[in-house]
Amino acid sequence: MLPLLVILIAGQNTSTLPVTCLDARPDGGLVVAGQGAKLIVLQKPNSSNQWTSRVHTLSQSPTRITQVRLSPDGSLLAVSTGIPGVEGQVLLLDPEKGTPKGPQISARHKDLITALAWSPDGKRLATGSYDRMILIHTLGSKEGPGKISDHSDVITSLEFLVQGRIASTSYDRSVKLFDDKTFSRIQTLADATEWSLGVTVRPSDGLLVSVGNDKLIRLYSMGADKTHSFIRSAFAHSSPIIQAKFSKDGKALVTIGEDRSLKRFAVPELSQIGKPVSIDGLPTGFALSGDTRRAWFATQDGTIRQVSFDDKNEVQALWPETKPTAQIKTKDLGLIRSGTPGVLKITGMDLESLKIIPSTPELKILPKQISATSAEFEILAPGWLGGTSVTLDLQ
Numbered sequence: 001m002l003p004l005l006v007i008l009i010a011g012q013n014t015s016t017l018p019v020t021c022l023d024a025r026p027d028g029g030l031v032v033a034g035q036g037a038k039l040i041v042l043q044k045p046n047s048s049n050q051w052t053s054r055v056h057t058l059s060q061s062p063t064r065i066t067q068v069r070l071s072p073d074g075s076l077l078a079v080s081t082g083i084p085g086v087e088g089q090v091l092l093l094d095p096e097k098g099t100p101k102g103p104q105i106s107a108r109h110k111d112l113i114t115a116l117a118w119s120p121d122g123k124r125l126a127t128g129s130y131d132r133m134i135l136i137h138t139l140g141s142k143e144g145p146g147k148i149s150d151h152s153d154v155i156t157s158l159e160f161l162v163q164g165r166i167a168s169t170s171y172d173r174s175v176k177l178f179d180d181k182t183f184s185r186i187q188t189l190a191d192a193t194e195w196s197l198g199v200t201v202r203p204s205d206g207l208l209v210s211v212g213n214d215k216l217i218r219l220y221s222m223g224a225d226k227t228h229s230f231i232r233s234a235f236a237h238s239s240p241i242i243q244a245k246f247s248k249d250g251k252a253l254v255t256i257g258e259d260r261s262l263k264r265f266a267v268p269e270l271s272q273i274g275k276p277v278s279i280d281g282l283p284t285g286f287a288l289s290g291d292t293r294r295a296w297f298a299t300q301d302g303t304i305r306q307v308s309f310d311d312k313n314e315v316q317a318l319w320p321e322t323k324p325t326a327q328i329k330t331k332d333l334g335l336i337r338s339g340t341p342g343v344l345k346i347t348g349m350d351l352e353s354l355k356i357i358p359s360t361p362e363l364k365i366l367p368k369q370i371s372a373t374s375a376e377f378e379i380l381a382p383g384w385l386g387g388t389s390v391t392l393d394l395q
Contacts, residue, residue, distance in 0.1 A: 016301060016302040017035050017036040017302055018035070018284060018298075018299070018300040018301065018302055019033050019034070019035045019040070019284060019298035019299065019302055019303065019304055019319070020034050020035070020064075020065065020066060020284050020285075020298070021033065021034045021065065021066065021067050021068050021284065021285055021298070022034070022068060022285055022286070022287055022296060022297075022298045022304060023068050023069055023070045023077075023287050024070075024287035024288070024289065024296050025070060025074045025095075026074070026248070026289060026290030027289070027290060028044070028289040028290075028294055029043065029044050029045070029046065030042070030043050030044075030070075030074070030095060030096065031043075031287065031296050031304065031306075031318070032068050032070065032077055032095055033068065033298055033304055033319070034064075034065030034066065034067070034068050034079065035065070035302060036064050036065070037057055037058055037059045037060060037063055037064050037065060037081070038055050038056065038057050038058070038065070039055070039056040039057075039058055039065060039068070039079060039093075039098050040053065040054075040055055040304070040319060041053065041054045041055075041056070041095070041096065041098055042304065042318055042319060043096065051318055053318075053319065054098065056098030056099075058079065058081060058091065058098075059081050062083050062084070063081050063082060063083050064081065064082070064083075065079055065080070065081050066080045066081065066082060066088065066112050066113050066114065067079070067080040067113055067114065067115065067116045068080075068116075069116040069117065069118060069125075070095060070118075071118050071122040072118055072120060072121070072122045073122055074095065075095070075122075076092055076093070076094075076095070076101060076102065076122070077092070077093045077094070077095035078090055078091070078092060078093075078116050078118070078125055079091045079092075079093055080112075080113035080116060080127065082109070082111070082112040082113060083112075084111070084112055084130075085111055085130075086110075086111070087108050087109065087110060087111070088108060088109035088110075088111055088112045088113035088127075088129050088130075088131075089105070089108045089109075089113075090105045090113065090116070090125065090127060090137070091104065092104055092105065092139075102139070102140070103139060103140045105125070105137050105139075105145075107135055107137060107144060107145045109127065109129035109130075109131050109133060109135065110129070110131040110133075111129050111130035111131040112129060112130050113127050113128065113129050114128055114129055114130060114154060114155055114156060115127065115128035115129075115155050115156060115157045115158040115168075116128075116158065117157075117158035117159050117160055117166070118160065119160045119180070120160060120162050120203070122139075123138065123139055124136055124137060124138050124139065124160075124180075125137045125139065126158045126160065126166055127158075128155025128156070128157070128158050128168060129154075129155060130154050130155075132149065132151050132152065132153060132154065132155065132170075133147060133148070133149055133155075134147070134148035134149075134150075134151075134155060134158065134166070134168060134178075135147060135148075136148070136166070136180065136183065146183045147183065148166075148168075148178055148183050148185075150176060150178070150185050151168065151170040151172050151174070151176065152170070152172045153170050153171035153172035154170060154171045155168055155169075155170050156169045156170055156171060156195070156196060156197050156198065156212075157169045157196075157197065157198045157199050157243075158199075159199050159200060159201050160180065160201075161177075161180075161201050161203075161206050161208075161222075162203050162206075163206050163222065163226055164179065164180055164181065164226075165177050165178065165179065165180060165186065165206075165226065166178045166179075166180045167199045167201060167208060168199065169196035169197060169198060169199045169210060169212070170195075170196060171195045171196075172196075173194065173195060173196055173212075174188055174189065174196060175188070175189040175196055175199055175208070175210045175220075176188050176189070177189070177227075177228065186226075186227065187227050187228060189208075189210070189218075189220060189228060189230070194212055194213035194214040194240075195212050195213040195240075196210055196211075196212040196213075197211060197212040197213065197240065197241065197242055197243070198210065198211045198212065198241065198242065198243045198244050199211075199244075200244045200245050200246055200253075201246075202246050202250040202267075203250075204250055205221075205222060205250075206221075206222030206226070206228075207219065207220070207221055207222065207250070207267070207268070208220040208221075208222070208228055209244050209246070209253060211236075211241035211242075211243070211244045211255060212240065212241060213240040213241075214240075215235055215236065215237050215238065215239065215240060215241060215257070216233045216234065216235055216236065216241075217233060217234050217236045217241070217244065217253065217255065217265065217270055218230065218232075218233045219231040219232050219233070219267075219268055219270070231268060232268070232270065233270075234265075234270040236255055236257070236263060236265065236270075237255065237257030237258070237259045237261065237263070238257070238259040239257050239258035239259035240257060240258045241255050241256070241257045241258075242256050242257060242258060242283060242284070242285060243255065243256050243285050243286060244256075245286070245287075245288045246267070247288070247292035248290045248291065248292060249292075250267065251266065251267055252264055252265065252266060252267060252273060252292060253265045253266075253267050253270075254286070254288055254292070254295060256279075256283050256285070256286045256297060257283075258282060258283070260278065260279040260280075260281070260282065260283065261276040261277060261278060261279060262276060262277040262279060262283075262286065262295060262297060262307065263276045263277075264309065274309065274313075275313060277295075277307050277309075277313045277315065279297060279299065279305075280299070280301075280303075280349050280350075281299030281300055281301040281303060281327075281349070282299060282300040282301075283297050283298065283299055283300075284298045284299060284300060285297070285298055286298070292309065293308060293309055293310075294306060294307065294308050294309065295307050295309070296318070301327060301349075302319075302320065303317060303319060303320070304317075304318045304319035305317050305318060306318055326348060326349070326350050326351050326352075326353050326354035326355075326394070327348045327349040327350060328346055328347075328348040328351075328354075328394060329347045329348040329349075330345075330346065330347045330348070331344065331345070331346045331347075331394070332344070332345045332346075333345075333379070341366070341378035341379055341380045342378070342379040342381075343368075343376060343377070343378060343379070344356075344376070344377040344378075344379055345374075345375075345376050346374065346375045346376075346377075346394075347373060347374050347375075348373065348374075349372065349373060350372060351370060351371065351372060351373065351374065351375045352370060352371070352372060354370070354375060354394065355394070356377065356393070356394055357393040358391070358393075359391040359393070362381070363379065363380070363381050364378075364379070364380035364381075365377055365378075365379060366378040366379075366380065
């Protein structure tokens with residue numbers, strides 16, 4: 001037996017920040033996302049199959065980007081930044097250049113902004129926050145914003161209805177509807193059993209969908225008096241549903257969940273369409289193309305990917321531009337004996353890019369099997385290394 005050879009496996013650098021939010025232009029030519037204090041702009045010219053990227057640093061730590069939302073015509077980008085427990089503000093930017101555009105919004109929240117929504121005409125912007133407030137800002141107006149303080153917990157999503165309403169969800173387990181002119185509450189839909197995380201609306205008829213921690217999709221139809229009534233619900237994911245979006249024609253609903261899947265459902269039947277898309281990493285949100293043929297999703301491990309909805313559900317990595325760094329979940333090293341190699345087994349993600357660097361060249365690393373999620377290596381050590389310590393740096 002090789003005496004007292006101690007092999008230390010160095011940990012990875014896990015400082016990659018999550019991509020916390022993203023949005024996309026309906027034509028699919030522009031994707032914007034927030035990662036820490038950086039605004040990521042991914043652009044695909046019509047005549048090219050290649051994506052280009054630009055990164056704009058909007059602020060310094062501890063300020064960070066929490067939400068991004070493109071205006072209905074795609075000409076303006078709302079970006080919320082803030083410091084936890086201190087403030088949340090909105091910047092109005094040129095979506096391609098990342099520079100300020102037009103009159104800015106001066107009103108601020110007392111905590112991070114958690115939701116953004118544009119009015120259908122692009123003239124107003126609604127913001128929701130950890131401070132439980134909803135503010136309705138009129139662009140270019142010298143008057144202060146309209147204020148709604150009706151929720152008892154964090155605002156998680158907002159959406160304007162063309163029928164003169166604003167819908168909101170909250171950790172207080174409710175979906176609420178407000179008049180978008182008087183800001184008075186019209187209706188509370190409070191049948192959720194856990195946190196309500198997302199709301200989306202079909203513009204043509206005001207059909208409303210809410211999703212949340214209870215893993216359900218709930219449908220509400222709008223009557224002649226503009227109030228909503230529950231239609232049906234369906235269990236859609238095995239973990240909380242983060243977000244939902246209607247297709248442009250309103251016939252399909254796309255959802256993303258913490259079970260690491262992206263799914264499509266027929267509306268109003270809520271029957272699943274095709275196979276779900278499996279996601280590597282915990283998702284933080286997604287955006288949908290106008291033709292519903294593509295979607296873009298972001299994850300906690302700092303990646304942005306595009307999926308094409310077809311028979312293969314092909315997924316393409318867009319960010320970071322370089323090959324993703326291997327993410328290690330478990331590692332196990334067997335005993336090394338003289339003349340007999342030890343076996344190092346690793347599980348994780350993107351392991352094809354894994355590099356193992358020994359602290360001494362006499363230690364031999366021989367790959368036996370490598371895939372995206374598992375890898376196995378033989379470790380050969382000469383007898384004279386007994387009684388020493390050797391480090392394996394996993395990168």
